[in-house]
Amino acid sequence: xxxxxxxxxRLTVNEKKFIETALQSELRIDGRRPFDYRxxxxxxxxxxxxxxxxxxxxxxxxxxxxxxxxxxxxxPNEGSLAIFTEFSPMADPSFEPGRPGESAVELGRVIDRGxxxxxxVDTESLCVLSGKLVWAIRVDLHIIxxxxxxxxxxxxxxxxxxxxxxxxxxxxxxxxxxxxxxxPPEVREPLPLIIHHLPIAVTFAFFGNExxxxxxxxxxxxxxxxxRMTATLNANGDVCAIQKAGGEGVLQSIIMHCLxxxxxxxxxxxxxxxxAVDSYNIERALKKxxxxxSSVPMDVDGxxxxxxxxxxxxVHQKGMSAERLKPIHEESITDQxxxxxxxxxxxxxxxxxxxxxxxKNFVGVLSCWDPYSKGVxxxxxxxxxxxxxxxxxxxxxxxxxxxxxxxxxxxxxxxAAKVEITELAQVSRQTNGEKTLxxxxxxxxxxxxxxxxxxxxxxxxxxxxxxxxxxxxKHI
Amino acid sequence: xxxxxxxxxxxxxxxxxxxxxxRGEIGAVAKADGxxxxxxxxTKVIAAVYGPREVQNRSQQMNDQALxxxxxxxxxxxxxxxxxxxxxxxxSTEISLVIRQTMEACILTxxxxxxxxxxxxxxxxxxxxxxSACINAATLALADAGIPMRDLVTSCSAGYLxxxxxxxxxxxxxxxxxxxxxxxxxxxxxxxxxxQMDAKLPLDIFENVMQLATEGCKAVANYIREILLENTxxxxxxxxx
Numbered sequence: 157x158x159x160x161x162x163x164x165x166r167l168t169v170n171e172k173k174f175i176e177t178a179l180q181s182e183l184r185i186d187g188r189r190p191f192d193y194r195x196x197x198x199x200x201x202x203x204x205x206x207x208x209x210x211x212x213x214x215x216x217x218x219x220x221x222x223x224x225x226x227x228x229x230x231x232p233n234e235g236s237l238a239i240f241t242e243f244s245p246m247a248d249p250s251f252e253p254g255r256p257g258e259s260a261v262e263l264g265r266v267i268d269r270g271x272x273x274x275x276x277v278d279t280e281s282l283c284v285l286s287g288k289l290v291w292a293i294r295v296d297l298h299i300i301x302x303x304x305x306x307x308x309x310x311x312x313x314x315x316x317x318x319x320x321x322x323x324x325x326x327x328x329x330x331x332x333x334x335x336x337x338x339x340p341p342e343v344r345e346p347l348p349l350i351i352h353h354l355p356i357a358v359t360f361a362f363f364g365n366e367x368x369x370x371x372x373x374x375x376x377x378x379x380x381x382x383x384r385m386t387a388t389l390n391a392n393g394d395v396c397a398i399q400k401a402g403g404e405g406v407l408q409s410i411i412m413h414c415l416x417x418x419x420x421x422x423x424x425x426x427x428x429x430x431x432a433v434d435s436y437n438i439e440r441a442l443k444k445x446x447x448x449x450s451s452v453p454m455d456v457d458g459x460x461x462x463x464x465x466x467x468x469x470x471v472h473q474k475g476m477s478a479e480r481l482k483p484i485h486e487e488s489i490t491d492q493x494x495x496x497x498x499x500x501x502x503x504x505x506x507x508x509x510x511x512x513x514x515x516k517n518f519v520g521v522l523s524c525w526d527p528y529s530k531g532v533x534x535x536x537x538x539x540x541x542x543x544x545x546x547x548x549x550x551x552x553x554x555x556x557x558x559x560x561x562x563x564x565x566x567x568x569x570x571x572a573a574k575v576e577i578t579e580l581a582q583v584s585r586q587t588n589g590e591k592t593l594x595x596x597x598x599x600x601x602x603x604x605x606x607x608x609x610x611x612x613x614x615x616x617x618x619x620x621x622x623x624x625x626x627x628x629x630k631h632i
Numbered sequence: 633x634x635x636x637x638x639x640x641x642x643x644x645x646x647x648x649x650x651x652x653x654x655r656g657e658i659g660a661v662a663k664a665d666g667x668x669x670x671x672x673x674x675t676k677v678i679a680a681v682y683g684p685r686e687v688q689n690r691s692q693q694m695n696d697q698a699l700x701x702x703x704x705x706x707x708x709x710x711x712x713x714x715x716x717x718x719x720x721x722x723x724s725t726e727i728s729l730v731i732r733q734t735m736e737a738c739i740l741t742x743x744x745x746x747x748x749x750x751x752x753x754x755x756x757x758x759x760x761x762x763x764s765a766c767i768n769a770a771t772l773a774l775a776d777a778g779i780p781m782r783d784l785v786t787s788c789s790a791g792y793l794x795x796x797x798x799x800x801x802x803x804x805x806x807x808x809x810x811x812x813x814x815x816x817x818x819x820x821x822x823x824x825x826x827x828q829m830d831a832k833l834p835l836d837i838f839e840n841v842m843q844l845a846t847e848g849c850k851a852v853a854n855y856i857r858e859i860l861l862e863n864t865x866x867x868x869x870x871x872x873x
Contacts, residue, residue, distance in 0.1 A: 258725055258726075258728070258729045259729075261722045261725040261726055262725075262726050262729055264722065265722060265723070265726045269830045273809075273830040273831045273832075274830075274831060274832040275832070382737075383733075383737065383825075385827065389835075390832075393834060393835055394832045394833060394834050394835070395829060395832070395833050395834070395835055395838045396831075396832050397829055397830050398813075398827050398828060398829040399827075399828055400824070400825075400826060400827035400828065401729060401730040401733050401734070401826065401828070402730060402731075402732070402733025402734030402735070402736065402737050402816065402826050403733050403734075403736075403737050403825065404737060404825070405737060405738075405818045405821055405823030405824060405825040406823055406824055407823055408824055408842065408843070408846065411827065411842070412839055415835060415838070416835070419835060
């Protein structure tokens with residue numbers, strides 16, 4: 157049974173009365189209305205599968221790791237998912253170090269129910285060798301700061317971490333095909349988990365007297381509340397889990413009302429998470445491309461301090477850091493994700509058959525010309541090139557440009573051509589997000605061109621315009 | 633696997649909206665202030681209440697209300713395979729927390745300040761719905777101990793298998809992987825105090841299932857009231873009234 161250290165911090169009677177009275181006039185002490193959710197801020201760490209979420213003052217970090225283990229006897233074809241919570245004593249004076257207390261166990265189990273029982277994470281795809289080896293996914297949640305509503309925050313953190321986690325690819329080999337080879341990330345790209353839907357937890361707090369309730373209670377409101385209910389729903393309108401562990405009794409109609417409201421909120425939060433994960437994936441794809449890019453240094457004409465920086469970054473393959481790339485900010489690039497990744501894969505395959513092969517295979521004009529882009533204005537492009545530092549490019553195109561640069565074999569050609577492509581790139585950028593696949597194909601085609609050597613300046617301009625100086629390169 | 637036959641019978645021959653046979657008995661543990669045994673089909677649970685008594689851990693004493701503690705454990709022999717660790721695992725901790733908070737909501741704790749009420753619940757036979765049986769047993773035990781309460785708390789579970797809402801799941805139906813809704817209900821106040829659900833359910837179907845579980849709770853409440861009345865009559869006759 158839990159030690160009641162929560163008693164060590166108690167609100168004074170005045171504070172309690174103040175909160176309750178304010179609620180009667182639909183005011184909350186942090187200025188929100190009863191059904192306002194706090195702002196969710198999601199950040200990702202350096203490794204795959206680590207996420208950090210802030211909901212107001214509440215701060216939770218999640219880490220996902222995977223291990224090959226033997227499966228359970230009654231489920232030989234399924235991997236497992238386990239949630240571990242750690243209530244760090246720095247988060248709240250009532251958290252004790254050591255064994256998790258009751259609320260820690262409850263939080264872990266609520267999130268576990270929401271993820272596992274609702275089949276959000278596909279466990280059958282985690283099977284490597286039926287009956288012998290499966291992947292066991294472990295999610296560790298660390299509570300850094302308790303500002304109220306830990307369940308929701310921890311849930312979002314767990315989801316964000318699971319969405320960005322990549323497990324190593326493994327294949328069967330050996331003489332009898334029973335040996336499992338785990339490929340390191342440098343050899344084969346790690347795979348994401350298959351997640352069918354996103355169960356979002358939304359917590360309501362009920363207050364005794366007036367049948368009032370609020371959503372997303374803060375720490376103070378939690379100390380005053382009579383009961384709480386956490387509803388885990390997904391964006392499809394399914395209820396994945398409900399936890400109302402006693403406390404204040406409420407009418408059934410109020411419960412249904414809460415659930416309906418929660419489903420709306422779940423949709424919002426799902427959008428939020430997807431946005432953040434998408435922008436993370438793009439950044440990751442760029443880093444990956446950089447990591448695997450050729451070590452051939454490339455010379456390029458065209459000055460600019462950026463150029464030199466780029467040179468260095470290419471020379472030092474291993475030491476490349478994401479800081480050299482312009483940081484991708486969190487703007488919504490919703491459907492870019494798949495495109496960029498597909499693009500990356502394509503680029504990688506291109507990389508492997510570099511050189512003569514590619515030149516042989518390449519025939520004719522650009523395979524996909526963007527029919528919607530306007531013709532280029534030479535003067536404008538010259539001007540924009542000149543003002544490279546103050547480029548107005550959106551970060552997407554930056555990322556595209558950077559990717560291009562990593563593979564490009566660049567030869568310098570006419571300024572006009574350079575300028576042309578810059579304008580084209582700019583225009584394509586302006587059709588932001590709609591024709592991403594086309595743009596991607598265009599970019600790849602541009603790359604081809606450069607490798608072939610004809611309109612090589614295309615790539616250079618693309619890069620130059622995006623503010624990233626193309627690396628120096630050798631003629632092939 | 634088929635959980636509801638085409639004729640509408642479940643695996644144990646019940647109808648979808650039929651509860652298992654319930655049986656309650658007061659006064660099973662002589663030493664305790666209040667105790668009860670509650671059976672729902674094959675699930676058998678014993679509850680003992682000690683209190684109100686002096687708080688054992690002074691640091692936890694609350695000056696304006698009673699401290700309620702609860703411990704849920706399953707006997708090693710309660711399930712088919714012998715259980716390794718009946719107490720202290722995460723499921724038991726969570727259920728202890730849930731039962732405590734449910735009972736705490738209906739006990740008039742402000743009438744018993746600086747005291748402690750202990751509720752111990754032990755599962756003797758587990759066949760699905762142990763949580764509900766424990767809450768029902770605890771209610772009976774608290775009433776037997778004479779602790780003032782706002783209302784009886786009764787609990788029942790319901791699920792949704794083969795597109796049918798089923799009342800009072802047993803172990804086989806529970807482990808089918810379908811949704812399982814447990815409701816704790818205050819019948820006189822008509823309020824839901826405990827609500828737990830796992831697995832996925834669309835919202836409108838959930839409403840039906842919750843409604844069904846609530847009806848089950850009301851049926852259990854009627855039965856518990858009868859038991860308590862019977863018990864009171866016996867006490868009266870023993871006292872010669």
